[in-house]
Amino acid sequence: MPLTRRDFAKRSALTGAGVALAGSVGVLATAPGAIGAEAPDGGPDGAADGHGIGYGPLIADPDGILALPAGFSYKIITRTGVTTLDSGESTPSNHDGTGTFEGHRGTTLLVNNHELKGPRADWPHPVPLAEGLVYDPAASGGCTVVEVAKDGSPVGEWVGIAGTSTNCAGGTTPWGTWLTGEETEDKAGEHGMTKDHGYVFEVDPYDRRAGRDPKPLKALGRYAHEAVVVDPRRGHLYLTEDASGPNGLFYRWTPPHGFRHGRGQLRSLAGDAGVLEAFKCFDSGGRFVDDLSRATKAGTVYGVDWVEVPDRDARKVSVRKQFKDGEVTRARKLEGLWWADGGAYVVSSYARDESPVQHDGQVWFYDPRRRTLTLKVLLGVNPDPSKDGALDGPDNITVSPYGGLIIAEDGEGVQHLFGATDDGRTYPIARNELNIGTAAEPEFSEFTGPVFSPDGRTLFANIQEPGIMLAITGPWKRQRRQR
Numbered sequence: 001m002p003l004t005r006r007d008f009a010k011r012s013a014l015t016g017a018g019v020a021l022a023g024s025v026g027v028l029a030t031a032p033g034a035i036g037a038e039a040p041d042g043g044p045d046g047a048a049d050g051h052g053i054g055y056g057p058l059i060a061d062p063d064g065i066l067a068l069p070a071g072f073s074y075k076i077i078t079r080t081g082v083t084t085l086d087s088g089e090s091t092p093s094n095h096d097g098t099g100t101f102e103g104h105r106g107t108t109l110l111v112n113n114h115e116l117k118g119p120r121a122d123w124p125h126p127v128p129l130a131e132g133l134v135y136d137p138a139a140s141g142g143c144t145v146v147e148v149a150k151d152g153s154p155v156g157e158w159v160g161i162a163g164t165s166t167n168c169a170g171g172t173t174p175w176g177t178w179l180t181g182e183e184t185e186d187k188a189g190e191h192g193m194t195k196d197h198g199y200v201f202e203v204d205p206y207d208r209r210a211g212r213d214p215k216p217l218k219a220l221g222r223y224a225h226e227a228v229v230v231d232p233r234r235g236h237l238y239l240t241e242d243a244s245g246p247n248g249l250f251y252r253w254t255p256p257h258g259f260r261h262g263r264g265q266l267r268s269l270a271g272d273a274g275v276l277e278a279f280k281c282f283d284s285g286g287r288f289v290d291d292l293s294r295a296t297k298a299g300t301v302y303g304v305d306w307v308e309v310p311d312r313d314a315r316k317v318s319v320r321k322q323f324k325d326g327e328v329t330r331a332r333k334l335e336g337l338w339w340a341d342g343g344a345y346v347v348s349s350y351a352r353d354e355s356p357v358q359h360d361g362q363v364w365f366y367d368p369r370r371r372t373l374t375l376k377v378l379l380g381v382n383p384d385p386s387k388d389g390a391l392d393g394p395d396n397i398t399v400s401p402y403g404g405l406i407i408a409e410d411g412e413g414v415q416h417l418f419g420a421t422d423d424g425r426t427y428p429i430a431r432n433e434l435n436i437g438t439a440a441e442p443e444f445s446e447f448t449g450p451v452f453s454p455d456g457r458t459l460f461a462n463i464q465e466p467g468i469m470l471a472i473t474g475p476w477k478r479q480r481r482q483r
Contacts, residue, residue, distance in 0.1 A: 054427025072474030098449030181225025
């Protein structure tokens with residue numbers, strides 16, 4: 001039953017300031033540059049405040065890789081051009097979304113996306129075409145599976161899927177697999193491809209045979225996929241789209257009646273199985289919201305309805321272009337997703353001239369029970385990205401076992417991993433110090449794929465270019481709420 005505009009307006013009037021949310025998902029609004037945020041006590045240098053938030057200032061790395069707080073350290077797990085797969089080829093480049101899984105005898109398994117677009121000849125280190133695991137032999141992307149010992153030392157790395165394109169964020173499933181999405185709409189015959197692309201594929205980190213003869217999950221649609229999460233209670237899948245001209249959409253897939261999730265079950269579905277829908281938001285007054293950038297205050301709450309996608313395989317028209325103005329809500333660079341607290345955290349990295357209002361990042365929380373979308377983090381436009389301290393361009397995201405969120409920065413200038421507490425304060429965790437530009441014009445690649453090990457002791461993250469997977473350890477502690 002859809003949540004009508006009248007119902008939402010009535011509910012909002014009853015609660016005064018907006019629809020009350022269950023749980024302890026507070027408004028995360030104190031990132032440097034955040035609209036309506038108070039200056040964090042720690043200041044731009046990241047010093048921990050009087051309430052023990054954060055881990056102190058970041059200390060420069062003499063090796064020029066990763067600045068971390070005192071007491072923290074890192075290990076390089078994989079590095080393109082240096083480490084090799086079990087088969088002898090180089091670790092592929094352009095690390096992106098990553099998921100962790102509990103391995104045997106205390107090991108951790110990680111599935112690592114490689115965001116490589118276009119023909120294989122365009123990249124020095126594409127994902128190797130492992131026998132039986134190739135979708136399109138012309139495509140350069142895919143996933144590798146990495147095994148890490150309990151002490152943090154790398155054990156091995158092998159291909160999980162190959163011949164896919166532009167594998168970006170993805171997401172883990174409750175049944176222990178990885179869903180990798182292609183952030184492209186290339187069809188066969190375009191950019192050298194021999195098959196259509198823009199799909200989600202399933203990768204099983206435990207069973208290499210399960211990935212043989214890769215099959216796209218066409219029921220989830222063909223578009224520029226970013227992340228995906230699974231609602232473990234209702235069975236829905238939520239997916240983000242990174243696109244512009246027009247801006248992308250936030251999707252929900254409802255499985256067909258009687259379907260039961262599990263290993264390999266999505267592969268068994270027909271391309272039109274279930275229902276794929278795009279979201280449509282309206283404010284407390286019942287007014288339609290055309291773009292998420294309209295929200296200019298953290299704590300904004302929108303009601304959400306869902307509109308069925310006419311042609312999910314986009315045979316003639318891109319999915320997002322099948323809707324007319326007023327039919328769905330859009331947002332620029334819908335990226336990271338993470339399921340926690342009974343709902344989905346959703347990232348919009350930034351908005352520029354293509355959007356009604358400019359910003360440098362939003363993090364929303366979708367509550368499926370109440371069918372509401374609440375703005376948790378809002379970053380104002382960063383006036384000088386070259387200076388350390390201010391944050392912009394949130395991308396991949398994870399929920400920390402120590403409270404709050406861990407967010408990977410994919411903005412301009414200096415790049416960080418940073419945390420955001422439940423009650424709205426932020427703190428730096430790491431800074432990328434690997435300059436891939438020049439001394440005169442420095443350039444720092446984005447962070448991708450932040451995710452904790454199953455035991456919560458290690459934070460894994462990647463520097464996308466040239467492609468480095470890092471394991472960060474240290475004196476993690478619960479980030480207390482401000483009193």
